[in-house]
Amino acid sequence: MLDPRPAPAPVLSARGLTKVYRMGEVEVHALRGVDLDLFEGEFVVLLGASGSGKSTLLNILGGLDQPSAGSVLHRGHDLTRAGEAELTQWRREHVGFVFQFYNLIPSLTARENVALVTDISRHPMSPDEALELVGLSKRADHFPAQMSGGEQQRVAIARAVAKRPEVLLCDEPTGALDVVTGKVVLEVLDRINREVGTTTAIITHNAAIATMAHRVVTFADGRALEVKRNERRASAQDLQW
Amino acid sequence: MRALDRKLLRELVTMRWQLLAIIMVVACGVASYVAMLSAHSSLSRSRSSYYADSDFADAWASAKRAPDSVVHELLAIPGVARAEPRIVQLLTLDVADMPEPATGRLVSLPTPLESGLNRLHLRRGRWPEPGRSGEVLLSEPFANIHGLGPGDELSSIMAGRRERLRIVGIALSPEYVFSVPAGSPWPDDKRSAILWMDRDVLAAAFAMQGAFNDVTLALGVGASEHQVTDAIDRVLAPWGGLGAHGRDLQGSHRFLEDELTQLRSMGATVPTIFLGVAAFLLNAVLSRIVAGQREQIAALKALGYGNLRIGVHYAELALAVVACGSVLGVALGAWGGNAMVDLYRDYFRFPNLAFGVDGETAVTAVAISAAAGIVGALAAVRGAVKLPPAEAMRPPSPPRYRRGAITRTLERVLSQPGRMVARNLARNPVRTLLSSLGIAFSIAIIISGSFSQDALVHVMDISFQREQRYDVQVAFAEALSDEVLHELRALPGVLDVEGQRIAPVRLHAGSHRYETAIIGMGAQPRLRRLIGADLRPTTVPERGLVLTDELARRLELRVGDQVEVELLEGRRRRVVVEVAGLSTEMLGLSGYMRDTALRRLLGEGPRVTGALLAVDPQQRAALYLQLQTVPAVVSVGLRSAVFDIFNETTASIQTTTTVILSLFACVIAVGVVYNGARITLVERSRELATLRVIGFTRAEVSGILLWELAVQLLLAIPLGWLLGWMLALGIVAGVDSELYRFPLLISPRTYVFATGVVSAAGFLTALTVRRKIDHLDLVEVLKTRE
Numbered sequence A: 001m002l003d004p005r006p007a008p009a010p011v012l013s014a015r016g017l018t019k020v021y022r023m024g025e026v027e028v029h030a031l032r033g034v035d036l037d038l039f040e041g042e043f044v045v046l047l048g049a050s051g052s053g054k055s056t057l058l059n060i061l062g063g064l065d066q067p068s069a070g071s072v073l074h075r076g077h078d079l080t081r082a083g084e085a086e087l088t089q090w091r092r093e094h095v096g097f098v099f100q101f102y103n104l105i106p107s108l109t110a111r112e113n114v115a116l117v118t119d120i121s122r123h124p125m126s127p128d129e130a131l132e133l134v135g136l137s138k139r140a141d142h143f144p145a146q147m148s149g150g151e152q153q154r155v156a157i158a159r160a161v162a163k164r165p166e167v168l169l170c171d172e173p174t175g176a177l178d179v180v181t182g183k184v185v186l187e188v189l190d191r192i193n194r195e196v197g198t199t200t201a202i203i204t205h206n207a208a209i210a211t212m213a214h215r216v217v218t219f220a221d222g223r224a225l226e227v228k229r230n231e232r233r234a235s236a237q238d239l240q241w
Numbered sequence B: 001m002r003a004l005d006r007k008l009l010r011e012l013v014t015m016r017w018q019l020l021a022i023i024m025v026v027a028c029g030v031a032s033y034v035a036m037l038s039a040h041s042s043l044s045r046s047r048s049s050y051y052a053d054s055d056f057a058d059a060w061a062s063a064k065r066a067p068d069s070v071v072h073e074l075l076a077i078p079g080v081a082r083a084e085p086r087i088v089q090l091l092t093l094d095v096a097d098m099p100e101p102a103t104g105r106l107v108s109l110p111t112p113l114e115s116g117l118n119r120l121h122l123r124r125g126r127w128p129e130p131g132r133s134g135e136v137l138l139s140e141p142f143a144n145i146h147g148l149g150p151g152d153e154l155s156s157i158m159a160g161r162r163e164r165l166r167i168v169g170i171a172l173s174p175e176y177v178f179s180v181p182a183g184s185p186w187p188d189d190k191r192s193a194i195l196w197m198d199r200d201v202l203a204a205a206f207a208m209q210g211a212f213n214d215v216t217l218a219l220g221v222g223a224s225e226h227q228v229t230d231a232i233d234r235v236l237a238p239w240g241g242l243g244a245h246g247r248d249l250q251g252s253h254r255f256l257e258d259e260l261t262q263l264r265s266m267g268a269t270v271p272t273i274f275l276g277v278a279a280f281l282l283n284a285v286l287s288r289i290v291a292g293q294r295e296q297i298a299a300l301k302a303l304g305y306g307n308l309r310i311g312v313h314y315a316e317l318a319l320a321v322v323a324c325g326s327v328l329g330v331a332l333g334a335w336g337g338n339a340m341v342d343l344y345r346d347y348f349r350f351p352n353l354a355f356g357v358d359g360e361t362a363v364t365a366v367a368i369s370a371a372a373g374i375v376g377a378l379a380a381v382r383g384a385v386k387l388p389p390a391e392a393m394r395p396p397s398p399p400r401y402r403r404g405a406i407t408r409t410l411e412r413v414l415s416q417p418g419r420m421v422a423r424n425l426a427r428n429p430v431r432t433l434l435s436s437l438g439i440a441f442s443i444a445i446i447i448s449g450s451f452s453q454d455a456l457v458h459v460m461d462i463s464f465q466r467e468q469r470y471d472v473q474v475a476f477a478e479a480l481s482d483e484v485l486h487e488l489r490a491l492p493g494v495l496d497v498e499g500q501r502i503a504p505v506r507l508h509a510g511s512h513r514y515e516t517a518i519i520g521m522g523a524q525p526r527l528r529r530l531i532g533a534d535l536r537p538t539t540v541p542e543r544g545l546v547l548t549d550e551l552a553r554r555l556e557l558r559v560g561d562q563v564e565v566e567l568l569e570g571r572r573r574r575v576v577v578e579v580a581g582l583s584t585e586m587l588g589l590s591g592y593m594r595d596t597a598l599r600r601l602l603g604e605g606p607r608v609t610g611a612l613l614a615v616d617p618q619q620r621a622a623l624y625l626q627l628q629t630v631p632a633v634v635s636v637g638l639r640s641a642v643f644d645i646f647n648e649t650t651a652s653i654q655t656t657t658t659v660i661l662s663l664f665a666c667v668i669a670v671g672v673v674y675n676g677a678r679i680t681l682v683e684r685s686r687e688l689a690t691l692r693v694i695g696f697t698r699a700e701v702s703g704i705l706l707w708e709l710a711v712q713l714l715l716a717i718p719l720g721w722l723l724g725w726m727l728a729l730g731i732v733a734g735v736d737s738e739l740y741r742f743p744l745l746i747s748p749r750t751y752v753f754a755t756g757v758v759s760a761a762g763f764l765t766a767l768t769v770r771r772k773i774d775h776l777d778l779v780e781v782l783k784t785r786e
Ligand SMILES: Nc1ncnc2c1ncn2[C@@H]1O[C@H](COP(=O)(O)OP(=O)(O)OP(=O)(O)O)[C@@H](O)[C@H]1O
Pocket: A021, A022, A023, A028, A029, A030, A048, A049, A050, A051, A052, A053, A054, A055, A056, A057, B391
């Protein structure tokens, strides 16, 4: 199976990102100068020990947080200098998030949680279409509290992809899931990446998942230590963990 | 429908009980404001249009007897636009359905009949035929109480002869919206009648042909009332003038004004406080609800919703609550206001008295609530969107618990759950304080809404138990030799007699002047005593003037100061007198002197203008019959009547108002306590569920929350008492009545009542919270995140 070569133009590129959290006397260096490019249609996995700064990086890339120094360019446009309104626009139009803790709105059903996004984006799928994509059509009218963790995570993915984002950023999408469910979720992400061509970045602790990626970036202590390119991408079904 | 709107609707449904409680708080705040201010504006609007329609006079003056030609002199005074002379005579009336005689005020009619100032409103019957004797119009309130109408007759002693007066019509006059009987501080529709009669007939009966003894005047635009009344006094002085005055001293107007002022100050202060408290609570509650959605707000932001859209979303939540509360509040307010105006309808004799909700008031109340709600919601939204979404979305990091000196001491004596309670309260002192403040405010407004009852009880006690101990008060047409007291002593059933010399005066102190009367009394009066600051009877000093404490305050006088007394009788002398003492009084503002000292001041012998009688209750009827045959007696007043009137009018209106306000206050209190507990429950449900999961019993878990509520309530009680006292102080300061005092007096009963209502609300809330915790779906609570 031949992978299409990633296009040379990066969708997102981070340069010299640092993030320092100050808590009274103590300074926590979450990022210590990270350079990273995400290319069009690419599937990237971020690996690394707990506390190594993966979530911090992803949040900054998505415009949810501001770096202490460094810049994030979206097709050459500097996001770190964007204002509140521009960042909102960026998130609304271009980025899909899947959060580690799902962050569904508890008072809305699965379909309505997806509609939350389709209501405000320009060329969305219908919420049902998005739920179909994650195999949850039958649970469309259920509330988050009536669903399992994996189902909630799939709703979160449906919500993220429904706007047909340019970039999909997922923070441990399978962290709370069993093997079978985890595979289902990953399949969904993989399919979207292949079919829609969405640039996808996934954080995980599971090295096995890394075999699905075009590229694997390993984090340690706030730095991107190593970048490994997979010559062959494994499919989700073949994953072992 | 958009997903965000659906979220709103669904949350409105889920939180319905909690929101209903807030809606009730808003509704009660709005309702009390709308009711009181609309009642006030309806009454004062009706009065204004009545005054305007009937050409209510601006000034009044009376004299012993002035020739008609003097009117030209009065009209020549700059500022006087119209002057209408008339004859006014007091007389006692025999009424079939009442043992005691009523006081009648016979007033001459103008010619032509339907003209002039203070135009009468003929309600039934016809006008008296000019020149036909014995025909009168009767004032409607008196007629209604005694079931009198055209065709009925009254009997009276007129100028020494028993006369029959035939009622031909029933009328209302703007001058006698309240008819205040002579010698009484209080209007009394039952015992005080106004009779209008043809002028020539009246003049013939009282030998007043070609003369008048009373005049009403209209002033031109921009005329100075003081200058005009001074000029009138100069004109009438040779004719036995008794001092001209403006509307402020006109009996009916003064009372009406006092009632309206009262209503406005009570009606503006208390409901404003209610509305303010409701707004504060709405603000606090909404901001807590919104703050509880911090993570949802962050998620919305992450999904690309802008701050504005999120702000609008929560403002809609606030507006939904405020809108429901406002509609309910304005409706309740209209109901309450109408009920109040109904009370006044029997009491304020206006030809038309219609209640209308004051639009501006309603809009103000709604706007204040809306602003408070939206500001509360948006402040919380601002707090939530200020954080980068990445941070806000993370489950809130475990709160930092500090162990201060107090908690450390507590910890030694507390069990593990007890420690959790103490640390939770100490962890967020601001919120603990705000919750307690909310509860404290509910206690405070119940106190401020109900303490006026205590004040009234005090007023009654001072006035009718300590001060006034007579049964019957009689007034004479003029000052008589005190020989007349022997005559009275000899009447059947009279146990004790005390003469009174009442001298009308104007007091001057610095820039202040005040028209009142000085009452001359013996050293140790028994039937009308002076009460000292210690609430015990005091002796009347041999020389100098004793003033009602409130009058001294208004005139800025202290014991030992000099005050100038202008005697309004006779030659209108001015004398400087020392203030020798103060008397604690709840009704009226007067001066008192030893009878001997007053005689020296007036330059006369032992004379009396009236007397107080203690009467054997068995022989009352006989006494009343006899009193009417004493020609000198022009009016007979009963202490019990004054008491009843005070009780039935002022006190009953106060009571009704109090009941309505207390009701609203209780609803607000319940709303606050309930909401506080419900929000705490939502905020803490995960923690409590976790405790259940690790093995705590239901009782232990609900114990934690209930103890927190209990501690907040305990903190709130003393704070609420203090706030209640302060609110009451504000209300008392706002009341400015010449007729009665409104002392700052809060009985322990009121404190207990307020505390009881709020504690009961707390208890009931605790029960529902307990039930909620018992039914806490552990799995569901724990599943929604992670
Ligand atoms: N709001 C914050 N305040 C202070 N320190 C923070 C904050 N958020 C993150 N950190 C710190 O920054 C560092 C990187 O955190 P980050 O969440 O990016 O790690 P991570 O690689 O995603 O870890 P995990 O795999 O456990 O999710 C950690 O040491 C963390 O303690």
